[in-house]
Amino acid sequence: MTTQALVTQIREKRSFLCVGLDTDMNKIPEHLKAEEDPLFAFNKAIIDATHEYAVAYKPNIAFYEAHGIEGWKSLKKTIDYLNKHHPELFTIADAKRGDIGNTATMYANAFFKDLNFDSVTVAPYMGRDSVEPFLQFKNKHTILLALTSNPGAFDFQTGSDDGEELYKKVLRTSATYENASQLMYVVGATKAEYLKEIRTLVPDSFLLVPGVGAQGGSLEEVCKYGLNSQVGLLINSSRGIIYASSGEDFAEVAGNKAAELQEQMAKWL
Numbered sequence: 001m002t003t004q005a006l007v008t009q010i011r012e013k014r015s016f017l018c019v020g021l022d023t024d025m026n027k028i029p030e031h032l033k034a035e036e037d038p039l040f041a042f043n044k045a046i047i048d049a050t051h052e053y054a055v056a057y058k059p060n061i062a063f064y065e066a067h068g069i070e071g072w073k074s075l076k077k078t079i080d081y082l083n084k085h086h087p088e089l090f091t092i093a094d095a096k097r098g099d100i101g102n103t104a105t106m107y108a109n110a111f112f113k114d115l116n117f118d119s120v121t122v123a124p125y126m127g128r129d130s131v132e133p134f135l136q137f138k139n140k141h142t143i144l145l146a147l148t149s150n151p152g153a154f155d156f157q158t159g160s161d162d163g164e165e166l167y168k169k170v171l172r173t174s175a176t177y178e179n180a181s182q183l184m185y186v187v188g189a190t191k192a193e194y195l196k197e198i199r200t201l202v203p204d205s206f207l208l209v210p211g212v213g214a215q216g217g218s219l220e221e222v223c224k225y226g227l228n229s230q231v232g233l234l235i236n237s238s239r240g241i242i243y244a245s246s247g248e249d250f251a252e253v254a255g256n257k258a259a260e261l262q263e264q265m266a267k268w269l
């Protein structure tokens with residue numbers, strides 16, 4: 001998907017919501033466990049109930065890998081369902097990959113060619129040759145971890161042994177990579193106070209912002225500092241939407257939660 005198509009969808013829906021499909025067998029409603037493929041049944045119901053309010057979906061690959069081959073089948077069915085029934089939605093494989101060049105090409109083939117996601121999350125710490133293979137794919141996007149939402153982000157990412165914080169170096173250096181216009185960046189909602197400065201380094205890039213809801217980040221703060229002229233934000237909520245109810249009404253309640261977030265986002269557009 002082109003960035004322009006994503007921006008058009010955001011403007012039409014007045015939403016920059018990404019729904020995280022962190023689908024956990026221990027948390028899905030009991031009645032779904034009798035289904036042939038409980039993970040897919042849950043995802044399909046969530047997508048059907050929330051797609052009017054969301055522009056992107058982000059399955060976190062760990063939740064599928066944990067179930068071996070059956071989990072991969074559920075993931076494949078989920079991305080195929082999204083691509084077939086809602087091709088306008090932006091899809092993110094949250095895989096946080098990163099490796100030497102020839103291996104990176106295989107990861108890119110897995111998520112862009114085989115599964116046909118629009119984007120994949122990538123850890124930048126192995127540098128240029130570990131990221132550029134992902135950038136060879138036209139109209140596919142590589143979302144680099146810059147400043148993450150978790151407490152451990154302060155272990156390395158904000159360190160500045162040579163006067164420049166590591167997350168800033170990631171933003172500045174990656175902008176020189178081949179096809180850098182296909183890069184997006186992860187910035188945690190719990191780090192909203194950093195967004196003002198981040199926007200001076202990457203004024204035009206899309207930012208994927210997880211950490212509202214369950215991790216305590218503020219949507220208002222993120223919008224205040226993170227929006228740009230092309231919107232430039234995808235705000236993710238996973239548990240806050242998909243586990244808002246554990247009863248038979250889980251999809252309806254998830255839809256209501258997504259609608260609430262969309263309403264708050266619309267005020268900023």
Ligand SMILES: O=C(O)c1cc(=O)[nH]c(=O)n1[C@@H]1O[C@H](COP(=O)(O)O)[C@@H](O)[C@H]1O
Pocket residue numbers: 020022060094121147148149150186187188210211212213214215236237238239240
């Ligand atoms: O890359 C991510 O999506 C990510 C980066 C980050 O800094 N923090 C973060 O929470 N995430 C992911 O975003 C989702 C957040 O889930 P909730 O906290 O349940 O909304 C999870 O899938 C995390 O793996």
